[in-house]
Amino acid sequence: MQHYQRALITGASRGIGRAFARRMPGTTDLLLTGRDERRLDELVQRLTRAGRRVEKLAADLTVRKDRDRLVEAAETFEIDLLINNAGGGRLGRFLDSPVDAEQQTVLLNVGAVVELTRRLLPGMLARARGRQKRAGLIVVASTAAFAPLPMLATYAASKAFDLQFTEALAEELRDDPVDVMALCPGATRTGFGERAGWRGGRLPCAADPDDVVVDALEALGRQTVCIPGNGLRKAALRPVILPRRILTGVLGLAMRFAAERR
DSSP states (O other): OOOOSEEEETTTTSHHHHHHHHHSOTTSEEEEEESOHHHHHHHHHHHOBTTBOEEEEEOOTTSHHHHHHHHHHHHHHTOSEEEEOOOOOOOSOGGGSOHHHHHHHHIIIIIHHHHHHHHHHHHHHHHHHHHTOOEEEEEEOOGGGGSOOTTSHHHHHHHHHHHHHHHHHHHHTTTSSEEEEEEOOOSBSSSHHHHHTOOSOOOTTOBOHHHHHHHHHHHBTTBSEEOOSOHHHHHHHHHHHHHHHHHHHHHHHHHHHHHHTO
């Protein structure tokens, strides 16, 4: 993985976001955000050391003023790596779920990802060019992005958006100094299932968040889509991913031509 000077990690108080914070090189300064201020405080205390800057901002990314505060803090921090990890969903029949809950899923998994990326990426690119280095962007999607998922309909659809958004952005920015990657983990021991309403106990095949993050950091700058984990999962999805990558490149050429002729 290329060395990044300063990273913003959303959803850092638990799960994959927390693992990203723990697994980043000790020379990378961190700006951590999440809803659980107590857990953020504990993480900041654990990761701070001489010569390393670790800051936190407790925020709810479904709230506009909190997103504004985070953007301002990230610009001041001068991040060069953005990890859009915060996300959520609700298990159950769509028509049995409160409207507000479904809207919150879309706002967090889609709206916040688009807004933070759009508002922060220009500054990241400018700094990368000025320093003659590369910036980085990771959007945490899911293997749920590859197919409709009944009982998690809105969640899976939002992750499909994250995947396609990131793939398209990677193609648009292929000549810019930024590494763009969608991370698509499968079931992972993050507590997401319990928060979503799963009552079936721990899944025996669920991955460890640290293993997911190790794979992600190794893939950044090498892959546009990273599916962490064992070879069986990757092999099962490879026939889906490779044609998508080719198609994205072809569509990128066609759309560039169309845009130039406007």
